[in-house]
Amino acid sequence: VPSSPNSPEQVILVAVPVPGLGVLSYRVPAGVARPPKGARVMVPLGGRTVAGCVVDPHAAPPANAELRDILEVVDADPFLPPVVVDLALWVGEYYASGPGDALAIAMPPSARGGQRTAFRTVTRADLVTGAPEAPPPRGLKQREALTILGEAPGGLTLPDLARRGVGAATVRSLAAVGRVRLREEIVERDPFTAGDADGAGGHWSIAQASTPGRALTDEQTDALARLSAEAARAQFRTVLLHGVTGSGKTELYLRLADAVTAAGRRVLVLVPEIALTPALAGLFRTRFGARVAIQHSGLSTGERHDQWHRIRRGDVDIVVGTRSAVFAPLERIGLIVVDEEHESSYKQEEAPRYHGRDVAVVRGRMEQALVVLGSATPSLESAANVRAGRYEGVYLTRRIFDRPLATVRVVDMRQEFAARGPEVRFSEVLTTALADRLAKGEQSLVLLNRRGFASVVFCRQCGGTIECPRCSVSLTYHRAARRLRCHYCDHAAAVPKRCAACQGEYLEQSGFGTERLEADLAARFPGARIARVDRDTVRRRGAVTRVLADVARGRIDILVGTQMIAKGHDFPAVTLVGVVSADVGLGLADFRAAERTFQLLTQVVGRAGRGQIPGEAIVQTIYPDHYSIRAAAAQDYAQFLAREMEFRTTLHYPPAVALVNVIVKGRTLEAALTGAQDLVTRVREIGLAGRVLGPAPAAIARIKEEYRAQFFIKSPTTRRNAARAAIERALAERPDLKRRTIVDVDPVSVM
DNA sequence: GATGATAGCGGG
DNA sequence: CCGCTATCATCC
Numbered sequence: 001v002p003s004s005p006n007s008p009e010q011v012i013l014v015a016v017p018v019p020g021l022g023v024l025s026y027r028v029p030a031g032v033a034r035p036p037k038g039a040r041v042m043v044p045l046g047g048r049t050v051a052g053c054v055v056d057p058h059a060a061p062p063a064n065a066e067l068r069d070i071l072e073v074v075d076a077d078p079f080l081p082p083v084v085v086d087l088a089l090w091v092g093e094y095y096a097s098g099p100g101d102a103l104a105i106a107m108p109p110s111a112r113g114g115q116r117t118a119f120r121t122v123t124r125a126d127l128v129t130g131a132p133e134a135p136p137p138r139g140l141k142q143r144e145a146l147t148i149l150g151e152a153p154g155g156l157t158l159p160d161l162a163r164r165g166v167g168a169a170t171v172r173s174l175a176a177v178g179r180v181r182l183r184e185e186i187v188e189r190d191p192f193t194a195g196d197a198d199g200a201g202g203h204w205s206i207a208q209a210s211t212p213g214r215a216l217t218d219e220q221t222d223a224l225a226r227l228s229a230e231a232a233r234a235q236f237r238t239v240l241l242h243g244v245t246g247s248g249k250t251e252l253y254l255r256l257a258d259a260v261t262a263a264g265r266r267v268l269v270l271v272p273e274i275a276l277t278p279a280l281a282g283l284f285r286t287r288f289g290a291r292v293a294i295q296h297s298g299l300s301t302g303e304r305h306d307q308w309h310r311i312r313r314g315d316v317d318i319v320v321g322t323r324s325a326v327f328a329p330l331e332r333i334g335l336i337v338v339d340e341e342h343e344s345s346y347k348q349e350e351a352p353r354y355h356g357r358d359v360a361v362v363r364g365r366m367e368q369a370l371v372v373l374g375s376a377t378p379s380l381e382s383a384a385n386v387r388a389g390r391y392e393g394v395y396l397t398r399r400i401f402d403r404p405l406a407t408v409r410v411v412d413m414r415q416e417f418a419a420r421g422p423e424v425r426f427s428e429v430l431t432t433a434l435a436d437r438l439a440k441g442e443q444s445l446v447l448l449n450r451r452g453f454a455s456v457v458f459c460r461q462c463g464g465t466i467e468c469p470r471c472s473v474s475l476t477y478h479r480a481a482r483r484l485r486c487h488y489c490d491h492a493a494a495v496p497k498r499c500a501a502c503q504g505e506y507l508e509q510s511g512f513g514t515e516r517l518e519a520d521l522a523a524r525f526p527g528a529r530i531a532r533v534d535r536d537t538v539r540r541r542g543a544v545t546r547v548l549a550d551v552a553r554g555r556i557d558i559l560v561g562t563q564m565i566a567k568g569h570d571f572p573a574v575t576l577v578g579v580v581s582a583d584v585g586l587g588l589a590d591f592r593a594a595e596r597t598f599q600l601l602t603q604v605v606g607r608a609g610r611g612q613i614p615g616e617a618i619v620q621t622i623y624p625d626h627y628s629i630r631a632a633a634a635q636d637y638a639q640f641l642a643r644e645m646e647f648r649t650t651l652h653y654p655p656a657v658a659l660v661n662v663i664v665k666g667r668t669l670e671a672a673l674t675g676a677q678d679l680v681t682r683v684r685e686i687g688l689a690g691r692v693l694g695p696a697p698a699a700i701a702r703i704k705e706e707y708r709a710q711f712f713i714k715s716p717t718t719r720r721n722a723a724r725a726a727i728e729r730a731l732a733e734r735p736d737l738k739r740r741t742i743v744d745v746d747p748v749s750v751m
Numbered sequence: 752g753a754t755g756a757t758a759g760c761g762g763g
Numbered sequence: 764c765c766g767c768t769a770t771c772a773t774c775c
Contacts (some may be wrong), residue, residue, distance in 0.1 A: 014775080018752055024775040046774040047754050065775045735772080 010034050011067065013056035014043055015089075015099040017112060019351060020738060023055050023099055027067045034058075035070075038078030038085050042071045042114050051114030053103045055085060074114050080106055081312075081329050083366050088327065090362055096724050096743045097352035105352070106327035108308040109301050118305045119186045125171050126155025126181055134179045141170045149180065188310070189303045191294050192278075192285060216255075217402075220248050223394045227252065228259050230392075231335055231370045238361050240341075240382050241374040243396030244635070245606025246403060246570075249374045250280070253337050254287055256372070261288065261317045265334025265369075269320045270356055272343035273567055274298040275544045280339070281320040288318055295321030295328055323348060323356030326363060333367040336360050340567065341373035341382060342599055344592075347748035355746060357382075376606060376637075377599040380648060383641055384655040406577065406608040406615035408633040412624045413581075425512060425520055430578045430618045434521075437576045438528055438557055442613065444576040446521070446560045447604045448514050449584045451534040452476035455511030457484065457495065461504025466496070472702040478536065479515055489704045517580060518560045525558070533561035566604035572611030577604050582621040582629055589699050590751050591653040594628040598640050601632035654746070657690070658720040660713040661747040662727055665740040669697060669707040675737050676709035682730035683713060688722040690715030699751045712750070 010028035012035065026043050028034050035041055039054045049071060061067060080088075080103070088106045092099035110118035127149045128134070137143045145166045149156060158168050174180040216224065223241065230237050243249045257267045269284070271277050274296045285292045293307045293316040310316050312329040319328045323346050338346070338357045346356035357373060364371035373382055373391070386393040399405065411427045426434075437444045454477040458465040465474045468486035475484035475493065483492045498505055518532045531547050538544045544564065550556050551571055559565055579601060586597050601619060609615020621629050631640035649656040662679065666672030676695035683692050694711025701707055713723040724745055731738045744750075 011775095016774085018774075020752090021774070026775065043775085045753090048774095050753090050774095062775065068775060739771095 009061055009067070011059045011061045012041075012054055012070070013059045014041060014052035014070070015055050015092075015103045016043065016045055016050050016052040017100045017104040018045070018050070019101060020098055021100055024052070025059055025062045025065065025067060026070045029069045032070075032073065033076070035073045035075065036078050037082050038080040039076070040074040040079050040111070040114055042074060044068050044071060051112065052100075053080060053085065053107075055089065055099065055103075072114075074116065079111065081331055083331070083363070084327055084329055086366060087359065087363050091352050091354045091359055094721075094724070095352045095354050095745050096728055097354075102327075102352045102354070105324050106329075108305045110305040111308075118302065119309075120189055120302060120306075121184045122187045123158045124155045124183050124185050125149060125158065125161065125175070126152070126183075128179055128181050134177050137174075137179070141166070142174055145170050145174060146179065155181075155183075188306045189300065191299050191303045191307065192282070214251075216251065217248065217398065217400055219396050219398060220252060220400075223396060224252055224255055226394055227256050227370070227372065231256060231260050232263070233370075234263075234265070234334065234368055236365045236368050236371075238364065238371040238373065238385070238391045239394055240378055240386050240391045241372050241394050241396070242378050242637075243374065243376060244399060244405065245376045245603065246399040246405075246610050247376075247396035248400040249339070249396065250283065251400075253339070253372070253374070254283065256335060256337075257284065257318060258287070260334040260370075261291075263334065265332050266316075266330050267318045267335045267337070268325065268328060268330055268333055268360070268363075269318065269337045270325060270339065270346070270360055271320065271322060272340045272345045273564070274322055275538075275548065275564065276339075276567060276569075277320055277322060278545060279569070284318050284320055291315065291317040293319050293321075293328075295319055295325035297322065297324065323354075323359075326356050326359045333363070333369045336364045336367075336369055336371045338371070338373045340375055342375045342377050342379040343567070344596070344748045349749070351742075353742075353744050353747075355748070358746065377602045378637075380595060380641070380644060381655045384645070403609060404614050405635050406605050406617045408605055408617045408619060408635070410624050410629065410633050411618060411620045413620050413622045416620075417622075425517065425580060426524075426578075427618075427620055430580075430620065431524070433576050433616065433618055434525065434558065434578065438525055442575040443551065443554070443556065443571060443573045444558045444578060445565055445571075445574055445604065445607055446517060446558060446578045446580060447562070447566060447600075448512075448517055448560070448580040449562050449600065450511075450513040450581075451515065451536055451562055452485070452487075452513035453479040453515040453519070454509035455513060457507055457509055459499035459502060459504045460506040460508055462499060462502040464499065464501045466500075466507075470702070470705045472700055476513065477509055479519070480536075488700065514560050514562055521558055521560065528557045529555065530558045530560065531556045533559065533564050535562070535564075538564070563600055563604075566600055566607065569607065570610055571607060574607055575609060575611075575613050575615050577608040577615070577617040579604060579617070579619040579621075582619050582632075583623055586623060586626065586628070588751065590749060591648070591651070592748065592750075594626070594647070595644055597626075598628040598632050598644075601629065602635060602637070605632065605635065652691075652714055655717070657714045658717050658723060659747060659750075660715075660723045660727060661744040661750050662711050662713065663698060663742040663744070664695070664709045664737065665706045665742075666709070667707070669701060669709070672707040672709035673697070675740070676711055678734065679727070679730050679737060679741070680711050682733065683726045686726045686729055688713075688715055688719065688726045690719060690723055710750075 013023045015023050035054050040051050043052045084106050088102035089099050091102040175182045277296050281294045293311050338360050341357045361371050385391040416424050416427045456465050456474045468491050471488045485492045514534045521530050551559050605617040627643045664672050664676040680692050691714050695709045698708035698710040715723040
C-alpha cells in the first residue's frame with residue numbers, strides 16, 4: 001500500500017544485540033502497524049538481518065543517517081515488559097556497555113534470534129464418543145488401543161500410549177477414521193523435577209530450618225513487623241537485613257513473600273549461586289505451590305524458555321533466580337529480595353558488567369517495591385548506604401533457638417611449620433578435631449579456596465616455574481586429569497619430563513589445592529566418606545546438588561571444597577569447620593582482599609553448629625593478627641567494618657569513592673600501555689571531579705595471548721556519572737581503542 | 752559480533 | 764594478475 005505523500009514517516013528506535021552499538025533508528029513501512037515498546041523486530045544491519053528490540057516506538061528521524069525499513073514485526077504485543085526495557089537501558093548506560101547486550105540478557109536465549117516459539121509439544125489422543133459412522137476397529141492392536149483409551153477419561157499422550165504397547169501408527173490410523181481425536185499440547189519442561197533422581201524436588205537443605213508455623217524469635221517478629229510495614233506502603237525502599245548466620249533470614253523472606261503476594265503483588269528473589277537456587281526455590285514451592293518459577297543459567301534452554309514464558313504470562317507470583325533473574329518479566333513487583341547481597345557472583349564479569357544487587361535496587365525504584373538486601377556480612381557498600389540513611393538497617397543478632405555461634409580457634413601456622421616443617425597442611429589441632437568428629441559420627445567441612453593438586457611445578461635446577469604459554473600465570477597440576485592446567489584460559493598440557501628452560505630433570509610440585517587435601521584426608525582417615533566440591537567436580541549438571549544432598553542426608557563425613565561449600569547451605573549435622581589456609585586471597589593486589597577474607601571466614605564458620613550440637617571452627621593462618629582474621633574469629637562485624645572503612649576512606653577506594661576500572665588490551669604490553677596512556681591523557685584533559693591512577697600493567701599482565709594495561713578513575717560518589725562520561729567521550733574519539741578496551745564501572749574485582 | 756572492503760602476499 | 768588470508772571500519 002503506497003503511503004500518502006503527506007503522512008509523516010513512522011520512525012522507531014531499536015536496540016540491536018551488537019556490542020558497542022547504540023540504539024538505531026528504523027522506518028516502519030506504510031501499512032505496517034507500529035510495533036510497541038518491548039516488541040522484537042527483524043531489522044537489516046549492514047549485510048545481515050538481526051533481531052532487535054523496540055525501545056521507543058515514536059522517535060524523530062535522525063539528522064545524519066539514512067533510514068532503512070524494518071523487515072518484520074515479530075511481536076504485535078510487548079515481548080519484554082516496558083519496565084524491563086527501561087531497566088536494560090539503564091544498565092546499558094550506567095555500565096557503559098550499550099543497550100543491546102543488556103536487552104539480550106533480559107530475553108530467554110530461545111528468543112534472542114527472533115524465534116517465535118520454542119515450546120515443547122506432545123500429541124494427546126482421546127476417544128471420540130458416539131462416532132456411529134466410524135468403521136469398527138480393524139485389528140487386535142486397534143481394539144487394544146480403544147480399550148486403553150476408553151479407560152482414560154482425559155486421553156493419553158502418544159509417549160504414554162507407546163509405553164503401554166500402542167504405537168503411534170495405530171493411533172494415527174484410528175484418528176484417520178475418526179475414532180480418535182489428536183491434539184497438540186504444550187508440555188512444560190520442569191526444572192523442579194529434572195536431574196533429581198530421588199524425586200525430592202531439590203529442596204533437601206533448608207527445609208527443617210523453616211517449618212511453617214514455627215514460632216519466630218522476638219527479634220524475627222520485630223524484623224518481620226518492620227519489613228511488612230514497609231512492604232505494605234507499596235513505595236520504593238531499600239532495607240539491609242543484617243542477620244548473623246543461622247538467624248533465620250530465610251524464614252523472614254518466606255513470610256514477607258506471603259504478605260506481599262496476599263496483597264496482590266509479586267516477589268523476585270535473587271540468590272548468588274546456581275547451586276543455591278533449587279534449595280531456596282524448593283522452599284518457596286513448598287510454601288506457595290506451583291506459582292513459583294526458577295531462572296538461572298544452569299537450566300537447559302528449553303527449561304529457561306518455559307519458565308520465562310510462565311512468568312511473562314502472569315502464571316507466577318514468585319521468581320527465584322541468579323543475577324540475570326533481575327530482568328525477569330514479572331509485573332506488579334512488590335518485593336525484591338537479594339539474598340547474601342555481599343556475594344561477588346552478583347557482579348557479571350563480562351559485558352554488560354552489571355551488579356545484580358544494584359540493578360535490583362534500581363528495579364525496586366522503578367516498581368515502587370520494597371528491596372530487602374540480606375547478609376550476615378554486608379558489603380561495605382551496603383553498610384555505607386545504611387550509614388548515609390539511603391537504606392534502612394534491620395538486625396538479627398541471635399541465632400534461632402538461641403544456638404550459640406561456633407567457637408573459633410585460630411592456629412598460627414608459622415609455629416606449626418617451625419615445629420613440623422613447611423609441608424604441613426593439617427595442624428595437630430585440626431587433625432585431632434577431624435578424628436574426634438569421625439569417631440562421634442559428626443560431619444566436618446574442610447575449606448580451601450584453591451583448587452587442583454599442586455599450584456606450581458618448578459625446576460630444582462634453574463628455579464623456574466612452568467607457566468601458561470598464553471597467560472602470565474603458572475600452571476596448576478591436576479592429579480585426576482594428570483595434567484597441568486591454566487586457571488585463566490583452561491590451557492592443558494602434559495607434565496613434562498624435563499625443564500623446558502634448562503633441561504633439568506628434577507621437577508618439583510609446590511603449593512596445594514583441594515584435590516590434594518582430599519587425597520591427604522583419604523590417606524589419613526581410610527574409612528571416612530570424603531567428598532569434594534569445587535569447580536573441577538561440578539562440570540556435570542546437578543553434581544553439586546547431589547553431593548550437597550548427600551551431605552545433608554549424612555552420607556558424607558568430610559566435605560572438602562572451595563568457597564562453594566561456604567555459602568548458604570544448612571547442614572545441621574556439621575559440627576566442625578576447618579579452614580586450611582585463611583590466607584588465600586589476602587595477598588592479592590585487590591582492595592577487597594580483606595573484605596573477601598572476612599566474609600568467607602565468617603560464612604564458613606557459620607556452617608558449623610546449626611543443629612543441636614554446638615559448632616567449632618579451626619582457622620589456620622600465617623597472619624593470625626590480621627584484622628580480617630581476628631574479626632572473623634571473634635565474629636565481630638562491627639569491628640571489621642570500622643577497620644575496613646577506615647582503610648577505604650584513607651586510600652580512596654569504594655565505597656568512599658566511585659571507581660571505574662579501565663583495561664586496555666594489546667598484542668604487546670607496550671601497545672596496551674600506550675593505548676591506556678592515550679586514554680588517561682584524554683580523560684585528564686576532559687576533566688572531571690576526580691583522579692586518574694595509572695596506567696600500569698594489570699596484575700595478570702597477559703591472558704589468552706593478550707597483554708593488558710589498566711588504570712583507575714576515582715571520583716567523589718556524588719559525581720559517579722562524570723567518570724563514566726569522561727571515559728566514554730575519550731573512547732568515542734578513539735574507535736580503534738574502543739574495541740580493545742574494557743570499562744568496568746563499580747568493579748568488584750580489579751585484578 | 753558479523754560482514755564487506757581493502758591491503759598484503761605468494762604463485763603463476 | 765588472480766586468489767588467498769589478515770585487518771579494519773561500519774552497522775540506522
